[in-house]
Every structure is written in structure tokens, then in C-alpha cells.
Amino acid sequence: MTRPLKFVELDETTTARLKDAVVNRSEHAFTFLERLVAEASTVGEESGAQLVVAGELSRLGLSVSRVDVPESIGDDPIAGVPQVSYEGRGDVLATTSSDHLTLLLNGHVDVVPADALGWTNAPWTPVRRDGWLFGRGAGDMKGGIAMATLAIDALREVLPAALTLPLGVLSVIEEECTGNGTLAALRHGVTADYVVVTEPTDLEMLVGGTGIVWVDVTVQGAGGHAEAADRLEHPLDAALRLVPVLEDLGRYVAKEHPEARFRDLSQPYNVNVGLVRAGDWRSSVASVVTLGVRFGHPTKWTSEQAIEEIKSVVVAAISNESGLRVTFSSTGFRAQGYLLDEDSPLIGAVGDAHAATHGSRPGTHVGGSTTDARFYLNQANVPALCYGPVARNIHGVDESVELSSIVKGAQTLAHFIAGLAFANELL
Ligand SMILES: [Zn+2]
Secondary structure: OOOOOOOOOOOHHHHHHHHHHHHHHHHHHHHHHHHHHOOOOEOOOOHHHHHHHHHHHHHOOOEEEEEEOOHHHHHOOOOOEOOOOOOOOEEEEEEOOOOOEEEEEEEEOOEOOOOOOOOOOOOOOOEEEOOEEEOOOHHHHHHHHHHHHHHHHHHHHHOHHHHHOOEEEEEEOOOOOOOHHHHHHHHOOOOEEEEEEOOOOOOOEEEEEOEEEEEEEEEEOOOEEHHHOOOOOOHHHHHHHHHHHHHHHHHHHHHHOOOHHHOOOOOOOOEEEEEEEEOOOOOEEOOEEEEEEEEEEOOOOOHHHHHHHHHHHHHHHHOOOOOOEEEEEEEEEEEOOEEOOOOOHHHHHHHHHHHHHHOOOOOEEEEOOOOOHHHHHHHHOOOEEEEOOOEEOOOOOOOEEEHHHHHHHHHHHHHHHHHHHHHOOOO
């Protein structure tokens, strides 16, 4: 059940004091962020990063606990397909109160790999340059976690009573591949009246995203010696011919199944071949080729429906290739699309807090990707949106976050939390 949102803007003096406190504590938040970026927390390796987060939340006076992700999470109909065992891996929850939470701040510590060449500095060595902090995960989304802790740090200094508001911070794993970290916490009962996910949103409000499904397409042939390469079936050639076919599928779906709220995106439904695995020897014709495919699909579609679309274009494209076998396997994301009502009081209140702090209202937008906000909206009927710093090159080379936007976002968030506390007569 959604409880009415009670929020009031703070007076000018309190707003200014809070803004100053955020600035005063910002250097501490940046060093915390650097320690967090230095933890190479790719999927399966999140524990070090979670320790850093738990330490900071504990220093801020919150009560910190661990929320396990059960191995059985994969059986949940909403779960993604697990990638690695959950043994020794889990979420970190920090709360100001054992009461039902009014607000939950959600962030993920897992990051995508950084094996690509071309980084100016090593991806796990945080470096500050021209007001930006560089490193894998700096933008997506360790900067958002630092934004959340900075807001709490500032409140602790100038308005500690605001932290009697039942507030939680949930630091999850596996946002980048399944969403099972947030799902496990939700199934465990970790929820709130309202949720803000501090993903990088350029200080706007991200209110919706497409469905996302991952599927591996494997093309197999008999292989053979390279001296006969001109006479053999080539799974690699066939698989590479699938790449533009799959990309076309995204454009076709955008044309045939448009959704009003996603109309402004240049291409809402990208089908991306992000991974190619092939062959084992230069003098052998590759016998097995796997394409790792990600399909951002319309919000109303199920994962099964999206996989069927991929199967039908693939089978049509290589049916003429004699001697090749194609198989499909589901892995990782099976994410439903999501969309928060444009008239949600959460959009109003976060917008008010931003406007009171920075002078103008932030816009709302949707993305051709997913976030963990979907679980709160779809499974728990809890209003959730994303609001976070300005980031560049997320998932790419030289990923970075703008430090001043962490400060600005934390000022908004501190105002928002204090405004909730004030309206709930805690101040
Ligand atoms: Zn993210």
C-alpha cells in the first residue's frame, strides 16, 4: 500500500545551512568514493566494495546488517538467471530505525568489467582530473552511493533530528546482470514507502526503462583443419552475419511497437551483441561461436516474448546454412519494463527539493535500459525513481563522474530527507 507522501520545503536559512554542510563534508565523500572505486567489484567480486560501504554507513551512525541472497533466488519467476554462486556475497542494509522505512535509498556496488584497452589511467586506480573522478564504476554508480552518504553526513552535522526519520540505505549486488540483489532484499522484506535509486541521471529524474533480456546464441559446426577452410561450413561467418540482423530487430520493433513514453529516445530498443566467443586455435576452423545478446524490448513484453523474436530472426537468417546448428540459452537479465506515473507525489517532492536547493525543477526522462527501480514499482507497488550525479562513458573507457554533481545531488537529497522529517513532525 502506498502511504501519502508528506514533504515540505525547508526555510531559506535551513536550506543554506544544509547546502554548506554538504560542501564542508564533500572532501570526505570523495575520498570514500576513491576507496570504493579502487575495489574491482565486478560480478562475483563485490565483497571488498561492500565492506567499504558498510564501514562508511556504520561511521555515519546507521545500524548496518547484511542481507543474504539465497541460492534459490533463481527460482523466483521475476529473477534473472544467476551468473555465479551467492556464497559469501550479499547486500548491505543500513537503517536509522527498526520501524517501517519511509524512504529507502538504493545503490549497486557491482560494476561491469574494465578489460578494454585505452584507459588514460588504470580503471581501478581512481584519478581526479578537471573536476571529474575517473575509474570503472565511478559513474555507474559508486558516485551515487557517495552522494547518498554525503547527504546523510551533512544532515548528521546540522540537522541530526532529521535522521530520526525511518531511513534506509541498501547497497546491492548484481544490478548489472540480473537484479537479484535488490530482488532478494525485497523478498526479505526490505522496502519503504518511497524509494530513490541514486543511479547517474545527470541530476534529472529517470522514471522508466525498457524490458531487458539477455540471451546467448550459439552457432555450431564440425570445424576442421584450416587448410580445408575454403570447403568447410563456417559458424563464425554465419554468426557475424547475424549481428546486423539482430541490430535491425531493434529498429523494426521501434517502428512496429512504439510506446508513447519512449518516443523521444532516438532508439529505445537496442539489440546489442556485446560479447563474441569463438574458436580455440588459429589453424582450426572455429566450430563453436557464441554471441552474447542483450535486447532492450517494449515494457509490456515478457522476456519469453522477446527471446522468441530473437529466435525467429536468427532461424530465418541462417536456415540456409547446411551443417550448422543454432541453440539459444537464457542467461542473466530477464527484466520487466517499468514506468512511474508522471503525477506521482515522489516526482513532485524530489523535484521540489531540487528546485528549492538549485533554483529550477529537474526534468523527467525514461531510458532504453533498466534499473532496480523496476522491482519496487512492479512487484511492491512502491513509487521509485532514479536521481543521481552527472556521469560520462558509463560501461566504457575512461568512465567518470562529475564531483560537483555529487555535491549538488547530495544537497537535493539532504533537503528531501529533511523535508520528509519536517513534514512528519520529527524536526
Ligand atoms: Zn547502474
